[in-house]
Amino acid sequence: MDSNTVSVGEFEFQCGETIDDLELAYETYGDFTGDNAVLVCHALTGSAHVASRGRFEEGDQAYAWWDDIVGPGKAIDTTEYFVVCVNVPGSCYGSSGPSSTNPETGEPYGPDFPPVTVADWTEAQRRVLDELGVPALYAVVGGSVGGMNVLEWAKRHPDHVEKIVPIAAAGRLDPQCLALDGIARRAITTDENWQGGHYYDGPEPDQGLALARQIGHVMYFSKSSMERRFGRRAATREAERAFPTDPAGRFFPYRDVESYLDYNASKFVERFDANSYLYLTRAMDNYDLASGFEGDADALAAFDGAALVMSFTGDWHFTSDQSEALADALRATDTPVAHHVVDSDYGHDAFLVEPDNVGPPLADFLEVGLDGSAISDTEESDEEPSDFAPVHNSLFSS
Incomplete structure (x- = not known):
């Protein structure tokens, strides 16, 4: 190689x-x-x-x-x-x-x-x-x-x-995928750290990029594969929520599928650039x-x-x-x-x-x-x- x-x-x-x-x-x-x-x-x-x-x-x-x-x-x-x-x-x-x-x-x-x-x-x-x-x-x-x-x-x-x-x-x-990609980009551009794309000398829009990646990740699974892999199971007790939740949300389970998406999104933001995600999804959509x-x-x-x-x-x-x-x-x-x-x-x-x-x-x-x-x-x-x-x-x- x-x-x-x-x-x-x-x-x-x-x-x-x-x-x-x-x-x-x-x-x-x-x-x-x-x-x-x-x-x-x-x-x-x-x-x-x-x-x-x-x-x-x-x-x-x-x-x-x-x-x-x-x-x-x-x-x-x-x-x-x-x-x-x-x-x-x-x-x-x-x-x-x-x-x-x-x-x-x-x-x-x-x-x-x-x-x-x-x-x-x-x-x-x-x-x-x-x-x-x-x-x-x-x-x-x-x-x-x-x-x-x-x-x-x-x-x-x-x-x-x-x-x-x-x-x-x-x-x-198709229009459904265009719609979901549009939502994913909005997750990035509405992150306060995005700063119009000029964020390289400060905090990066990790939360927005993580949400965008989660939307994309759901698009890559079928319904049956998600049912088979996650079902409605609650996450293990060791799992920690990656995003804040409302007070009432603490009464309800943090589910295995949420934990999976949070974990993979956290790994993704370590290796990918938010602006690149905007650019490449637009190239695909166009x-x-x-x-x-x-x-x-x-x-x-x-x-x-x-x-x-x-x-x-x-x-x-x-x-x-x-x-x-x-x-x-x-x-x-x-x-x-x-x-x-x-x-x-x-x-x-x-x-x-x-x-x-x-x-x-x-x-x-x-x-x-x-x-x-x-x-x-x-x-x-x-x-x-x-x-x-x-x-x-x-x-x-x-």
Whole structure:
């Protein structure tokens, strides 16, 4: 594994703003042989540290986020493929973002950092690949908003990609997810410590960021997985409330699910920047595959490779119906495609925590294409799309 930061020089963002020196953190795994490069696109709060499990120094992402998928002998086999993962602009894991130092002022950019989009991520990744001497990619793979990043590669650089694998992703977010992300951002911007984004020399908006993360975390579970994992149990006596409660609240139990969310939120604020959370969620919310085109199929029409779309039945963040619509758009352009639906009630994070479900079809697709024995396609099934719709397609369903 090689971990580096590279300056790609002046960079113009989609919004029209420019910074003179865009720095991008990236990691590579394996050896480049000319036609074996696989770009892995990380999810919302991920980093370039995709594999080789281990701890970094405090303040970095604690664990490699896809170590069960990327590595020697794994689904993305680093003895066969040259794997690249780039931390996207706007993040806080080594690439330029709001917490980076603005060379013109010597202070953190804060809210003066340019707004970022998924298109900016894609162009930044293209610049890193240029620095590495990688003209084209064998495959681009990513989950969640990383899957949107994959789609943007097929849209913007169709001649540079042979295979795409968007996992638990869609061409755009639905209104329910947009609403919840909006509430999460308000949790940050209404924290008195946010100070309009200029908080780096004082207390940080930890409470707002913690609440934002908790909202996001609930979006990643299905109803049944939360019932199975937490139920209505009270937390252990050792658990301490992370947030103040009203006097009457002391009469009622502090529940296990609350304790879990509080614990994970407290860990998250130690490693992530609140402004970056604002920037990256807006990039995800703004993404629309069809932007600039008549529709999704038109946006993907120039891509002449093959695609494996993967979804999970319990995922209501990016539903199987949305993935099927994406597969239909690819079919409309005569792109060889399979939509592999995983029967899982875990929720959106299944693509991270269920490697036994993700690995085999992914490995088959990379090795032999759509004829892999582990790959199934909904188009070949007699079931209608509604038959594989998510079990819990709404946070508020009963």
